[in-house]
Amino acid sequence: MPRRLAPLALRAALALAASGIWPCRADEALSQHLRDLIEDYLAPTLVLPETAEWSYDPVKPFVGGQTLVCGWVNYQSSVRKYVGMHRFYAILQGNTVNDAEIYDPAEDNAGNIAKKFVTICGRV
Numbered sequence: 001m002p003r004r005l006a007p008l009a010l011r012a013a014l015a016l017a018a019s020g021i022w023p024c025r026a027d028e029a030l031s032q033h034l035r036d037l038i039e040d041y042l043a044p045t046l047v048l049p050e051t052a053e054w055s056y057d058p059v060k061p062f063v064g065g066q067t068l069v070c071g072w073v074n075y076q077s078s079v080r081k082y083v084g085m086h087r088f089y090a091i092l093q094g095n096t097v098n099d100a101e102i103y104d105p106a107e108d109n110a111g112n113i114a115k116k117f118v119t120i121c122g123r124v
Contacts, residue, residue, distance in 0.1 A: 070121035
């Protein structure tokens with residue numbers, strides 16, 4: 001299971017995003033090395049990670065000099081059927097993935113995870 005952001009850091013990120021202080025400029029394209037790090041980090045959460053199809057949004061600066069990467073992933077279930085595009089995010093510090101998560105609506109009964117993804121990535 002991926003590690004989660006510390007509650008205080010997440011609240012700070014959400015407050016910055018809501019205030020408009022958090023810069024949302026697009027940076028350089030994500031290198032293949034960083035894509036591989038993100039995909040390797042999230043692979044254990046997928047049933048058939050080798051079937052995943054990844055799509056990346058522009059890179060954004062994040063709290064504390066980190067980098068935010070949002071995107072979409074479509075992967076196969078245990079019955080080898082694609083489940084459809086799911087939103088994901090990853091927070092990088094240099095060449096290290098500090099946190100990453102794939103949004104699964106089936107695990108979000110109250111809608112709180114969707115709110116977090118909308119705030120961090122702009123949409124679910």
